[in-house]
Structures are given as C-alpha cells and as structure tokens.
Amino acid sequence: VCRFLLLRSAASLTTRSLCTGGLPKDGRAPDMVDGNLVCFSVRNRLREIVGASTNWSDHKQAMAERVSLSSMLAKSQQELPVKTMKDSYLEVHLPLGSEPQLREKYLTFHNTVRFGRILEDLDSLAVLISYSHTYNPELKRSPLSIVTALVDKIDMRQHNIYPNCDIKFTGHVTWVGKTSIEAKMHMSQFQNGAYSSVLDATFVMVARDPENKRAAFVNPLKPDGPEEEKIFQEGEANKSRRVELSTASLLKVAPTNEEREIVHSLFLNTLDPKTVSFRSRVLPPNSEWMEDAKMKGLEICHPQERNIFNRIFGGFLMRKAYELGWANACSFGGRRPNLVAVDDILFQRPVDIGSLLLLSSQVCYTEGNYIQVRVHSEVFNPLTRQHNTTNVFHFTFSSDHEVPNIVPQTYGESMLYLDGKRHFNQTVQQ
Numbered sequence: 001v002c003r004f005l006l007l008r009s010a011a012s013l014t015t016r017s018l019c020t021g022g023l024p025k026d027g028r029a030p031d032m033v034d035g036n037l038v039c040f041s042v043r044n045r046l047r048e049i050v051g052a053s054t055n056w057s058d059h060k061q062a063m064a065e066r067v068s069l070s071s072m073l074a075k076s077q078q079e080l081p082v083k084t085m086k087d088s089y090l091e092v093h094l095p096l097g098s099e100p101q102l103r104e105k106y107l108t109f110h111n112t113v114r115f116g117r118i119l120e121d122l123d124s125l126a127v128l129i130s131y132s133h134t135y136n137p138e139l140k141r142s143p144l145s146i147v148t149a150l151v152d153k154i155d156m157r158q159h160n161i162y163p164n165c166d167i168k169f170t171g172h173v174t175w176v177g178k179t180s181i182e183a184k185m186h187m188s189q190f191q192n193g194a195y196s197s198v199l200d201a202t203f204v205m206v207a208r209d210p211e212n213k214r215a216a217f218v219n220p221l222k223p224d225g226p227e228e229e230k231i232f233q234e235g236e237a238n239k240s241r242r243v244e245l246s247t248a249s250l251l252k253v254a255p256t257n258e259e260r261e262i263v264h265s266l267f268l269n270t271l272d273p274k275t276v277s278f279r280s281r282v283l284p285p286n287s288e289w290m291e292d293a294k295m296k297g298l299e300i301c302h303p304q305e306r307n308i309f310n311r312i313f314g315g316f317l318m319r320k321a322y323e324l325g326w327a328n329a330c331s332f333g334g335r336r337p338n339l340v341a342v343d344d345i346l347f348q349r350p351v352d353i354g355s356l357l358l359l360s361s362q363v364c365y366t367e368g369n370y371i372q373v374r375v376h377s378e379v380f381n382p383l384t385r386q387h388n389t390t391n392v393f394h395f396t397f398s399s400d401h402e403v404p405n406i407v408p409q410t411y412g413e414s415m416l417y418l419d420g421k422r423h424f425n426q427t428v429q430q
C-alpha cells in the first residue's frame with residue numbers, strides 16, 4: 001500500500017506537470033478526493049516521470065529506453081529556463097488518521113510512527129520536488145536521473161509522531177548549483193484541530209544523465225522577493241559550510257589543539273594509577289568502552305527495494321540504518337531513546353541490486369542524556385572479498401535519564417569520538 005498523496009502544488013504549471021502521467025484515460029482532470037486537488041502516489045508519479053518498469057523482469061528494457069533520452073540533456077545550464085521556488089512547491093498528504101490500513105505500515109509496537117518510514121517518504125518527496133523544478137513540458141519523460149547525495153539535516157520539533165493523526169509534508173527547491181539541488185521540506189501533523197510542526201529537513205539531490213553515469217545540468221533558480229532571496233542565501237551558506245566541514249574532516253587533517261587535549265585527557269582518565277604503564281587501561285566509573293557499544297546488521301538487497309533507477313532506494317538505506325542506530329542507542333542507554341536530529345547522511349556510492357550490505361552502528365559520543373550514533377554501511381563482494389563504503393549516517397538521540405560516558409581506547413576510536421562530538425555540537429548546541 002503506498003498512499004502518499006499529492007495534495008497541491010503552488011503554481012498551476014507544476015500542478016499540470018505532475019498530473020499529466022496520472023490523468024484518467026478520458027483526459028479528465030484528476031479526480032478530487034475529499035476536496036483535495038489531486039490524489040495519487042508520489043512513487044507512482046516518479047516511475048512515470050522516468051519511465052521505470054513496474055516489473056523487475058522488464059527493468060533492462062526500461063533502462064535501454066532511457067538511454068535514448070541522453071540527446072535531450074541540456075549542453076549548458078544557460079539554455080535551461082530559469083525557475084522560481086513556487087515552480088517546485090509541493091504539498092503531500094499522508095492520511096494516517098483516516099486510513100487504518102495504511103497506518104499498519106507506519107506503526108511501531110509502542111504505538112508511535114516508524115521514523116524510518118518517514119525517512120523513505122521524505123526521500124521520495126525530495127526527488128519529486130527536484131523533478132518539479134526541472135520539469136520540461138515538451139518532454140514526455142525526464143532525461144535526468146535525480147539521486148540523493150546528502151541529507152544535510154533533519155531537525156525534530158517534537159518527539160512523538162502519532163499514528164492516528166494525518167500528516168502533511170510541504171517543500172520546495174531552495175537553492176541550486178550547476179547539477180545539484182537543495183530541497184527543504186517541512187512535516188506537520190494534525191492534532192486538536194490544527195497542524196503542528198514535527199520536523200524540518202534539508203536534502204541535497206544531484207542530477208545525472210539517463211544512465212546515472214555523469215552529472216547533468218539543472219534549471220537555474222531565481223529567488224522572487226526578499227524572503228526567497230534570504231532562503232537562497234541560506235542555501236549558498238549551506239554549500240560553503242559543507243565544503244568547509246569536508247576540508248576539516250578528521251579523515252584528512254589532524255584534530256584541533258582543543259580536540260587533542262580532549263583526547264589526551266580521555267586517555268589519562270583511563271590509565272591504571274597502580275601501574276606505570278601506557279598499556280594498562282581501566283574503565284572509569286559510569287562509562288563504557290566504545291568497543292562494547294556497537295551493533296551490526298546485514299541486508300541482502302533484493303529487487304523489491306529498488307528505486308526508479310534500478311539501484312537500492314536511498315530511503316530504504318536510511319530506514320535500515322536508522323533502525324539499527326536506534327536499537328544501538330536503546331541498548332546503550334537501557335531505555336527507548338527519542339530522535340533529536342539527523343545530520344550529514346552522505347550517499348557516497350549507489351548500492352546495486354543483489355549486493356550484500358553490511359551495516360555497523362557505533363555509539364561515538366555521549367553528553368548528559370544525549371547519545372550520538374554513527375552508522376556506516378558498505379557493500380561486500382563475497383567473490384572478490386572487497387568492501388566498499390556506500391553511506392555514513394549520523395543520528396542524535398536523547399534518553400530520559402543520564403547515559404554512561406562513552407570512552408575510546410584506540411586512536412581510531414578517538415577520531416570517531418571527536419567526529420561524533422562535532423556532529424553533536426552542530427545539531428544540538430546550535
């Protein structure tokens with residue numbers, strides 16, 4: 001059951017663009033359902049936009065047909081018409097309150113909404129928003145393959161998502177580069193007669209050619225008015241921040257002086273005062289070694305989890321990583337944790353259908369009631385025994401009581417600790 005319903009888009013152009021593939025055969029405008037403008041599945045719409053097959057057995061033919069769309073790609077960004085933020089504005093309804101059958105898919109044992117399912121919906125919506133921005137009314141199919149490159153940030157505005165109340169998503173493109181698009185989305189839930197904010201999300205999508213091999217140009221974006229100008233400038237600042245963070249990554253450069261002192265003091269705290277040795281390490285009170293705060297999982301990537309480009313759906317990867325990270329935080333803190341923020345989920349490489357996907361979750365930083373978790377995913381080729389990193393995920397959880405201090409033992413673990421601290425400071429202390 002996929003009832004992720006498209007309610008309305010701001011501009012009539014976009015509304016038309018999104019409806020063409022969904023028009024009934026007699027050419028009538030899409031049905032009004034419960035007073036909503038249009039009502040069909042976001043994922044079905046995405047399939048139509050790119051011409052994806054609905055059966056795995058047809059996927060090769062569908063891909064071969066897409067290759068012929070390469071000639072439709074723009075040679076430069078300037079030849080593409082400028083778009084506004086309104087062109088990509090979408091409002092999508094998830095009727096959990098009114099459709100008990102749909103609710104089953106979203107329900108946790110504890111009568112809350114599965115956040116992993118919300119991640120999947122956000123991912124699909126970010127792709128549809130990007131296709132609305134790049135919509136060309138002269139083409140039946142889009143030549144672009146739009147993939148998720150990064151979940152920059154998801155800030156939770158409330159902990160509980162109720163399974164018996166309707167959900168509304170809104171979002172639009174907020175910034176574009178040459179081949180990349182930033183989309184922001186807002187999720188709210190209908191409670192006590194009004195919608196209240198649940199979360200804000202920022203995704204970065206990248207446009208590729210029909211075969212998903214090379215980058216492809218996207219339409220320029222022109223802010224309309226001071227409010228949109230401000231949003232666009234924020235997008236520009238986000239891009240610079242991302243570049244800065246990546247340059248300062250601990251995988252490339254040494255920690256700062258302050259960070260080195262933190263690592264050394266953690267080290268000194270674990271030395272056994274009874275021995276004059278760098279080797280004998282003792283776990284301080286109320287602490288846990290990082291080595292003992294891990295959880296692992298394996299996914300066999302079946303065709304059922306494919307996206308419209310016949311790779312594994314980014315939302316599925318996020319759901320699996322989130323659930324493992326949540327279980328890791330739950331086991332570490334000894335209670336069910338709440339999600340506070342998601343940041344910097346990097347999609348480094350696509351995951352092929354049939355892959356063995358290894359997921360490892362690690363509690364890498366703690367502070368008071370907070371648990372910072374990092375999930376790393378890699379594909380493992382059993383024939384060549386090669387491992388390749390595909391994604392890195394960062395989740396911040398909070399517990400309703402103080403959690404043990406996490407303590408690194410090795411230099412590598414210390415870097416994970418510092419990286420976790422950086423992510424924590426960015427999301428929680430901002």
Ligand SMILES: CCCCCCCCCCCCCC(=O)SCCNC(=O)CCNC(=O)[C@H](O)C(C)(C)COP(=O)(O)OP(=O)(O)OC[C@H]1O[C@@H](n2cnc3c(N)ncnc32)[C@H](O)[C@@H]1OP(=O)(O)O
Nearest residue numbers: 147148149150177178179180215307313314347348349350
């Ligand atoms: C048929 C059944 C269907 C079932 C329905 C299922 C649901 C349907 C839902 C469908 C949902 C489908 C959705 C899915 O499931 S997508 C599946 C999940 N995502 C992926 O698999 C992507 C994996 N990663 C890659 O392929 C590459 O790393 C990409 C392509 C992302 C970049 O590769 P590469 O690094 O070689 O690219 P480049 O150097 O040419 O740069 C290109 C542009 O990208 C910008 N950039 C790059 N990285 C980042 C970054 N980290 N932050 C910000 N920006 C970044 C860069 O600045 C430049 O921008 P600009 O300066 O040109 O503007």
